[in-house]
Amino acid sequence: MAQCVTRVELSVSCENLLDKDVGSKSDPLCVLLQDVGGDRWAELDRTERIKNCQKPEFSKKLVVDYYFEKVQKLKFGVYDIDNKSFDLNDDDYLGGIECTLGQVVSSSVFTRPLELKRGKPAGKGTITISAEEIKDARTVSLEVEARNLDKKVEFECIHPEKKQKKKSYKNSGIIRIKSCKIERDYSFLDYVMGGCQINFTVGIDFTGSNGDPKSPDSLHYISPDGINEYLIAIWSVGSVVQDYDTDKLFPAFGFGAQVPPNWQVSHEFALNFNPSNPYCQGIQGIVDAYRQILPQVRLYGPTNFSPIINHVARFAAHSAQQGNASQYFILLIITDGEITDLDQTRQAIVNASKLPMSIIIVGVGEADFKAMEFLDGDNGVLKSLTGEPAARDIVQFVPFRQFKNAPREALSQMVLAEVPKQLVSYYKLQGWPPVKLPEVKKM
Structure with a gap:
């Protein structure tokens, strides 16, 4: 049987990033990596690049599979992007953090100071990460419909054959909803x-x-x-x-x-x-x-x-x-x-x-x-x-x-x-x- 995977999307923002460009501010991008064992890291996702900004709020969400029973070590790295190459080795490193996905999802707001290599502070730079579970699109649609249901207090009962035969036919009755209760199945x-x-x-x-x-x-x-x-x-x-x-x-x-x-x-x-x-x-x-x-x-x-x-x-x-x-x-x-x-x-x-x-x-x-x-x-x-x-x-x-x-x-x-x-x-x-x-x- 296929395992049901919970997916979360992470929103990232930063403040007081280091200024690495001459004559303008840095052009930051955030990359997300996950520990795959043996001190090896694999890139999972990255945000868009924002030009000339020391306080970016990245619009692209970073997506990761979530498992409660695992320690999922993550690394967030912020880079100043000055070229079109996908490789980040030529770009200036503005700081990063290591944490676990558990720490992020259990915090209402997860904010940490950015660090350069060997634990040196990246100036006054900070990174803030918030998580949101990705819900099934149909579930979200049903919830929205349910919340709007109280506006639809009446429904006409239409019989297709009668409507086709009689021009004067309006309906076969009215259904009136007197009360509506929304019950949501909340997740872990x-x-x-x-x-x-x-x-x-x-x-x-x-x-x-x-x-x-x-x-x-x-x-x-x-x-x-x-x-x-x-x-x-x-x-x-x-x-x-x-x-x-x-x-x-x-x-x-x-x-x-x-x-x-x-x-x-x-x-x-x-x-x-x-x-x-x-x-x-x-x-x-x-x-x-x-x-x-x-x-x-x-x-x-x-x-x-x-x-x-x-x-x-x-x-x-x-x-x-x-x-x-x-x-x-x-x-x-x-x-x-x-x-x-x-x-x-x-x-x-x-x-x-x-x-x-x-x-x-x-x-x-x-x-x-x-x-x-x-x-x-x-x-x-x-x-x-x-x-x-x-x-x-x-x-x-x-x-x-x-x-x-x-x-x-x-x-x-x-x-x-x-x-x-x-x-x-x-x-x-x-x-x-x-x-x-x-x-x-x-x-």
């Missing part, structure tokens, strides 16, 4: 560009079955190159989600360990040992907290998921009380083994399915993960012990072993692929439009 990008923040929380399994972190056989052992399966999972998922959270502060917790100073088993302890402020600065902050806590806790057990699911669900429930599409929550649980509190976890997931929340479970190691596959709900609706069905499917489970020899981004693409659909299904269930409604273009 409508919500994200409308101001929805995606909050990312990590839960890490510190049960004894992981093995002694000092031993190379342990799943928590950090190899000489500084990684293990837990760290790879954090980086893979977090590097995508972080672009959709403005403050980049992510709560991170551990479960199943004995925690100092009393050495009581905890199933939701803050990785930074600060329960009143469990937030880590960026994905690197989560990684640093994880590395620091490993030698300070005693791996123990059992493997309980429900405490950390309920923890995040409390925040999601508080957000839901606001009655708008401003906050969505993603919980990443990384675990090595069989779940101990399956019944409580089933209930926690059923409860969370009524909230703005998704749960991603990554199984590390070689354990039997049948219980995780059961929680995923892909083979049927998950139900609580009392028979209550989940309002929607919010769990995605993948075993890490399937991705051991795959590129890093393959894991994030698999575990995050369902999140856009889950987010939209929740807000549709509630009947909540984006906080900032997308504009409908006139045809």
